Amino acid sequence: MSTALLFARLKLRLVAGNLRGDLARKLGFVFTLLAAIAVAALGFLLMSLLRLAEPAMATDLAILAFTMFWIGWAIVPLLAFGLDDTLDPARLSLFPLRTGRLAVGMFAASATGVWPAATLIITIGALVGLASGIGGVLVGIGAVFLQFALCLVTSRLITTALSGALRSRRGRDALAVAAIFAVLLFQLPNLIANRGLGDPVALITSTAGVLRWTPPGLAAHAIADGGLIGLAELLVLAVLVVLIGWLWIKALAHALVTADASTQSASVRRSSGIVDRFLPDGPLAAVVTKELKYIRRDPRFRVGWFASIVVTGVIAFSITGQSGGGGGLPLVIGPACLGALMLALQSCNAFGIDGRSLWMNTVAFGDERGLRTDLAGRHLAAALIALPLLALMTVAVSLFAGTPSAILPAALTAWGVYGVGLGVASMTSVILPYTVPDRLNAFTGAAPGQGGQAFAGSFAAMIGIAGLSLPLVLPVLFGVAWVSVAALPYGLAVEYFGRRLAATVGHARMPEVLAAVSRPT
Amino acid sequence: MTEAVHTQGLFKRYGQQIAVAGVDLVVPAGSFAGLVGPNGAGKTTTLSMITGLLRPDGGRAVIDGLDVWRDPVQVKARVGVLPEGLRLFERLSGRELLHYNGRLRAIPMAEVEQRTEELLGVMDLREAADKLVVDYSTGMRKKIGLAAALLHNPSVLFLDEPFEGVDPVSANTLTDVLQRFTASGSTVIFSSHVMDLVERLCDWVSVMSAGHIVAQGPLAQVRGDRTLNQAFLDLVGGPKRAGDAGLTWLGANGAAAEESPSAGGER
Structure with missing residues (x-):
């Protein structure tokens, strides 16, 4: 007792x-x-x-x-x-x-x-x-x-x-x-x-x-x-x-x-260098290669991406299920753009998962152009996975809703929204960065004491993406499907200017960003 | 004497606490310099501010005649850094980490690959090169970190506690590489509180205490006719003699305590 x-x-x-x-x-x-x-x-x-x-x-x-x-x-x-x-x-x-x-x-x-x-x-x-x-x-x-x-x-x-x-x-x-x-x-x-x-x-x-x-x-x-x-x-x-x-x-x-067996480990495969076949040798290729490896190897990435897909799937399933089929374009556009928003939110704290190792980029890049390359590499790596995924999701939702004609405009719009998302996300990455703990739990995705910052970051990104996407999504939603042709250029433009602005802002406050993502967890 | 590193009144405060209170650090080019001081003296903060990782609240830092905060592009090409706490990209293998680091600095891939293999060989990391850094031991992490810091052939190398938690064999590898590096005219600055090591390796010593440089110069001058350890204790104020009060039970003479009923609690 x-x-x-x-x-x-x-x-x-x-x-x-x-x-x-x-x-x-x-x-x-x-x-x-x-x-x-x-x-x-x-x-x-x-x-x-x-x-x-x-x-x-x-x-x-x-x-x-x-x-x-x-x-x-x-x-x-x-x-x-x-x-x-x-x-x-x-x-x-x-x-x-x-x-x-x-x-x-x-x-x-x-x-x-x-x-x-x-x-x-x-x-x-x-x-x-x-x-x-x-x-x-x-x-x-x-x-x-x-x-x-x-x-x-x-x-x-x-x-x-x-x-x-x-x-x-x-x-x-x-x-x-x-x-x-x-x-x-x-x-x-x-x-x-x-x-x-x-x-x-x-x-x-x-x-x-x-x-x-x-x-x-x-x-x-x-x-x-x-x-x-x-x-x-x-x-x-x-x-x-x-x-x-x-x-x-x-x-x-x-x-x-029983002894702790965690130090026994297997080797990883050497990279096949696919990225290098398409990109010129240099920092951009380095960042893309590293990001693709991280998306594959870091459980935090896997959790984030997988959660976005699941949430989108569940919502698409519920919406299309309730209407009983034949709902037309809006029913496909909604889930597709939501999926794009969710996937873009994965990038809204781009430096967070690098966390304490971000210093390695900081000591290598001395100017704005370096940071711009860094962000471009991250966006490219994320887009390489997100764009085919969005296309696949759009096709699935369209077929499920019984409107195959919606595939093309919906996919284009979703890609445009994703581009807008990356542009906005690069801004929140430098303005509201926070540490992502090594071990995720169900309640918070931020280090102790940074929960507010994490919430503000995601919320700002969501508002920003939604606001900037409206001129694109609304016409398509109301049936003016040809507007979707402009989606991709629009998305690219927002991504470009967002990234430039983020690099300017981020370069000026790099030590602060570094401190914010290096908090003990 | 040309100076590799020169700071003037470097200052940093965290809230109420002043971490670095006006540091004037001088390190001549080509020297193997040790920055020593007790825990909390401000060594890490100082090194972070000189390498551009932490924004100082005041003062300036100059490396090879270039201001760290006004001319970052030039400075960053010249310095190599191994920060405290072994913070590396954990989910890359050792080889991938070196490749990433080299290409990030726009060194051509072929050159990066060649340097990587040589560094892995020298650091005795070939076998572990394809394992993820997250599974490395402390010694291996320090070695891969040093390899990453050396890959772009910097002229000044900043190492924060490079020998902490490293086994003697790895430490020997590290010192060999560093001595070869300084023999060619490059500069190494490392922080440590292992005085024997500093005494053995360094020709220049800066002693920090409570945010200030309290002594600085060639090893022989700082040390005088004492050991460096004694000189250090004299400079930073050694431990106050605890006296013989207390701890009487500790050690073999206190064996009587074993029979006392109060030890052990309920059984």
């Missing part, structure tokens, strides 16, 4: 220590706290409102909710927080602690915090919503705590088992990209519901029928049952919790004595 208390206090101390001095972090914590309280209150209310539904439906909904919590606990800590200090067993390996006590302590530490508390409160809500009679309440209390423990030990088991992989570079790279898939996974039910596939009630009943036999399903059912079957289910659940706990202890013991 004293071990549990000690670790719980350690966790609290770490949380408090993180807040010291930094206003942005304090505000962030207050925000998290408010969010957790709101989620807990709302969750508790919704769960207790299950009492108003008919019992069978209420049980099904509770089974779904419990399963969602369980899955959430299994994957969200991996994606959003990585490994924090209390959770990485390697940091504790030098202390004279037996594995069993370490497990108790780490369990206590992971039970301490705002989100665990919120989960517990929401789960207790199910007690109010489902339990009937004294037996139901008694079995229910057991079920609530077993469900809570189940969430925690599962989460611990997964982070501990993967901690070796998570500490290696490849593991973290893979995880960064996996985060996108997880977000997509959570969007899936939404999409299915939007498309009107099947009857929601039937869907819930059939899903719950399957999930009923999963551990969280057992917990939810036990609360509703409240009799001998419920008791038996609790027993099974308890055995499961102990089993997962035991596996976790094994994984912990293993993780503590």
Whole structure:
């Protein structure tokens, strides 16, 4: 018990220590706290409102909710927080602690915090919503705590088992990209519901029928049952919790004595020099080559590009789906231009991903022309990927909407918007630069304290691109399709002048840009 | 004496704190110069301002007779830099990093490739040349960083803590290359707090403390008849004797403490 208390206090101390001095972090914590309280209150209310539904439906909904919590606990800590200090067993390996006590302590530490508390409160809500009679309440209390423990030990088991992989570079790279898939996974039910596939009630009943036999399903059912079957289910659940706990202890013991294998690494292929065949030798070719490699190798690029495509795809899918086909040009132009905007936003902090290594460009370029070449190289590399991608997206959306005639004007307009986007993005890159942390998480794309700058940068870019694109997009949207012929020259012109202006501004404040993108993360 | 580097009243403040309070650094051309000082003395800030990476709040810096902040094109062609913290393009391989660096300075590709292979050979990095820099060890990073700084054949080389965390074998490679470089008449300025190394390598020493240059000149003159380490401690104000109070339990004589019941806590 004293071990549990000690670790719980350690966790609290770490949380408090993180807040010291930094206003942005304090505000962030207050925000998290408010969010957790709101989620807990709302969750508790919704769960207790299950009492108003008919019992069978209420049980099904509770089974779904419990399963969602369980899955959430299994994957969200991996994606959003990585490994924090209390959770990485390697940091504790030098202390004279037996594995069993370490497990108790780490369990206590992971039970301490705002989100665990919120989960517990929401789960207790199910007690109010489902339990009937004294037996139901008694079995229910057991079920609530077993469900809570189940969430925690599962989460611990997964982070501990993967901690070796998570500490290696490849593991973290893979995880960064996996985060996108997880977000997509959570969007899936939404999409299915939007498309009107099947009857929601039937869907819930059939899903719950399957999930009923999963551990969280057992917990939810036990609360509703409240009799001998419920008791038996609790027993099974308890055995499961102990089993997962035991596996976790094994994984912990293993993780503590296993070496970090992250320094073993493979070689990369030598470049084939395709870029050099088309570009004259010099700084421009160097920047394009390097940027193309970065887009391929840096998980932050992969995440950004992939997210843009997914968001565009989801929106295109929803819009064209609702109109029921034959919607014509506007239905294609909208998603295509949105895609161009999203892809251009990837460039709105061009120096951010270079981050602390940007000095290498700074010491090489002594004048505005150097910076102009740098920006041109970045734009060229991005366009080499974005333009074919936009064309592909436009074709897909056009065919999906049943208007193949829209392909050409829509693709041209999207390319024009992308050009405008690059011009605007080069301005925000030099005026509102910020550090992109090595490890992305779901909540922010900027270093601590620069969240505002990141938001302002993206927002300014979005407004700028939208504003400058309107004269182009509006006529096409209203059916004057020939205007799209002017899209490409217009986009190129905006890109050219934006880049020139950005180089002038950027050269004058290069040390400041360098400082802004070199913040510790 | 021609001066490779000359600063006048270089000044930088961060909010309330003055990091560099009017530095007049002088380094003669062709010297192997050491910039020494305790942590927080302002060495990194000074080097960043001289190499054009950080804007000074006052004063000026001159390299080879050219003002760093008024004539950046000329100056940047002449200096090579290895900044603190090993900040490199992590997702390029060692070879790609050198290629990028050379071509960025408009050196023809054929020339860049030839220099790259030679530098990789000298630095003993051939085997790791196709691995990503993110997977390099500290010693390998320092070596690839130095190779990148040398690739365009600068006349003045600025190195911030080049030997920190480097194993003896890699350190030996680094010093060999640097000594060959200065023997040809080029200038090296590096910051360090390893006095033995500075004493062994340098012929010119500048000592910084609390944002000022407190001593500067040929090694023999700064050192006098002391070791450089002693001279340094005298200049920056060595540690105050802690006295014999406290720490009585530390070491073999304090073995009695092992039997005391207070050690260990609950078991």
